[in-house]
Amino acid sequence: MDVGDHEAKAALFDGFAQVAKALSTGRRIELIDVLEQGERHVEELAAEIDQSVANTSFHLRALAAAGLVRTRRDGNRIHYRLASPRVGALWAALRDVAIAHHDELDTLAADYLGDRSGFEPIGRGELARRLDEGDVLVLDVRPHPEYAAGHIAGAHCIPVDDLDRQLAELPDDLEVVAYCRGPFCVYADQAVRRLSAAGRQARRLEDGFPQWRDAGLPVAAGAGAGGR
Amino acid sequence: MDVGDHEAKAALFDGFAQVAKALSTGRRIELIDVLEQGERHVEELAAEIDQSVANTSFHLRALAAAGLVRTRRDGNRIHYRLASPRVGALWAALRDVAIAHHDELDTLAADYLGDRSGFEPIGRGELARRLDEGDVLVLDVRPHPEYAAGHIAGAHCIPVDDLDRQLAELPDDLEVVAYCRGPFCVYADQAVRRLSAAGRQARRLEDGFPQWRDAGLPVAAGAGAGGR
DNA sequence: AGCCTGTTCAAGTAGACACTTGAGCACCTT
DNA sequence: AAGGTGCTCAAGTGTCTACTTGAACAGGCT
Numbered sequence: 001m002d003v004g005d006h007e008a009k010a011a012l013f014d015g016f017a018q019v020a021k022a023l024s025t026g027r028r029i030e031l032i033d034v035l036e037q038g039e040r041h042v043e044e045l046a047a048e049i050d051q052s053v054a055n056t057s058f059h060l061r062a063l064a065a066a067g068l069v070r071t072r073r074d075g076n077r078i079h080y081r082l083a084s085p086r087v088g089a090l091w092a093a094l095r096d097v098a099i100a101h102h103d104e105l106d107t108l109a110a111d112y113l114g115d116r117s118g119f120e121p122i123g124r125g126e127l128a129r130r131l132d133e134g135d136v137l138v139l140d141v142r143p144h145p146e147y148a149a150g151h152i153a154g155a156h157c158i159p160v161d162d163l164d165r166q167l168a169e170l171p172d173d174l175e176v177v178a179y180c181r182g183p184f185c186v187y188a189d190q191a192v193r194r195l196s197a198a199g200r201q202a203r204r205l206e207d208g209f210p211q212w213r214d215a216g217l218p219v220a221a222g223a224g225a226g227g228r
Numbered sequence: 229m230d231v232g233d234h235e236a237k238a239a240l241f242d243g244f245a246q247v248a249k250a251l252s253t254g255r256r257i258e259l260i261d262v263l264e265q266g267e268r269h270v271e272e273l274a275a276e277i278d279q280s281v282a283n284t285s286f287h288l289r290a291l292a293a294a295g296l297v298r299t300r301r302d303g304n305r306i307h308y309r310l311a312s313p314r315v316g317a318l319w320a321a322l323r324d325v326a327i328a329h330h331d332e333l334d335t336l337a338a339d340y341l342g343d344r345s346g347f348e349p350i351g352r353g354e355l356a357r358r359l360d361e362g363d364v365l366v367l368d369v370r371p372h373p374e375y376a377a378g379h380i381a382g383a384h385c386i387p388v389d390d391l392d393r394q395l396a397e398l399p400d401d402l403e404v405v406a407y408c409r410g411p412f413c414v415y416a417d418q419a420v421r422r423l424s425a426a427g428r429q430a431r432r433l434e435d436g437f438p439q440w441r442d443a444g445l446p447v448a449a450g451a452g453a454g455g456r
Numbered sequence: 457a458g459c460c461t462g463t464t465c466a467a468g469t470a471g472a473c474a475c476t477t478g479a480g481c482a483c484c485t486t
Numbered sequence: 487a488a489g490g491t492g493c494t495c496a497a498g499t500g501t502c503t504a505c506t507t508g509a510a511c512a513g514g515c516t
Contacts, residue, residue: 006278008340012412013254013261015336019326020251025504026241029248033241042463050234055505057464062503067329076462076513083329086321093314093321098247101295101311108243112236184240253474270493283475285494290473304483304492 022066023094027051028059031080035069036088036210037142037181038149039081088210095184113186114193121206122177128217137174139163141191142181142209144223151209152179153218160187160194167198179205179212250294251322255279256287259308263297264316264438265370265409266377267309316438323412341414349434350405356445365402367391369419370409370437372451379437380407381446388415388422395426407433407440 023029030049034040040048046056060080063069068087072079082088098105130136131154138155140147147157158166160180170176176195180187188204195202205212213219251257258277262268268276274284288308291297296315300307310316326333358364359382366383368375375385386394388408398404404423408415416432423430433440441447 005340008336009258009414010254010278012333012336012340013257015254015330015333016257016322016326017252017254019322019330020248020257023248024245024252026238026243026245029241029244030237050238052506053463067331068325078463086325086328090318090321090325093318094244094247097296097314097318098244100314102243102247103295105240105243108236108240112233112240186237280476281493306493
């Protein structure tokens, strides 16, 4: 019987392993995490992961070779995007396993994110309800291009670096909810800390924009709604 | 602000990457695929993945270091098992992405599994219904230890290597459904081919035992029900 | 055409990793 | 205690991989 020999099985599972290998360095996972927010071009991505453009291009090619990422040419820019939402689901599954079972991850996360114990996040369902009622101010504190690529309907675009500058212009009668890329993104935490320090009532959204979008909750796109 | 610097972010994402790296070779994914059926000891696992015991032990240690696998001592045997169903979910997500986006995987799968186009599998729901009605013969064609660790309630244990020997003893008035480890396991395909060649009406279950179990459908454990 | 910008490619280096072989260690049996 | 079984550890080898630097190659602008 020529079906089912060990050599072919090894080759097949090595094929699966190639996909895992594409995620086997932190830089490439950072790229996935950013690309889950929407498509970006190489220079932006290089800045996001704090690497040279050449190295970033190399990593993007590796992701593309594994089928995780696709490209689109626009003028002389090349935009990268995730091949499908499945890739985001894989990244989420990886996160879940790592946080649940990898012992060092708690301390690594605490080193990066700081102590979150004092800050209770707000759930997606509750935020959706309160957005309907209009008694909450939602801030998208990710970088501009990610807001433009897609954001929670009704959210205002204030990247965390611009927050201090625009603090005074915020209406002061509403509780503030900040959100960013996902559960291991630091932007919303930074925003909540600064808002709290300024005496505002502020919480972060559990998870981030991709999870809101994938849950089928209302989203909008374009730079339109702008700051403030 | 000491929260959110790039070095800590790199360290955190390298932590996630370590989990992916644990899955970055085909041998370790084969181990995960077997361990999803139930716990096994090192010698059995070495035979399953066709590697030396030393190398298998090395790979198991790597999986344990990433938190994917746990051990239990029983006499002078050490049994390995998945750390939680989350690990199975990660392996499923990896499979989905690979099959959907990695171009070479179709041909690798075809090389190992052969041409499946002539064999329409039966769905879980339909099989559950027909098991209730008692008008189907369900064969677990995985190796004995996996049947003992857990199987579809009402299934009979006939490892694919023993199938030809026991063909004549099967009641011949029922359609046969064979199942094994999952969508990329070859045992059920081999069983269906042999049953069909013997003139029996036979289909394979979509997916395999872990998916049946995780769907909450009825299972049983122990070597009890035996062959036939 | 020529320059500029954005991206990829190539060469080189340091480190990591899979697998083999042979020795060591823990626990069991007699 | 002595021997056996099951697993891990250590040394060694060949291969692969991440990142750097510097050059090449597109497409758009003037």
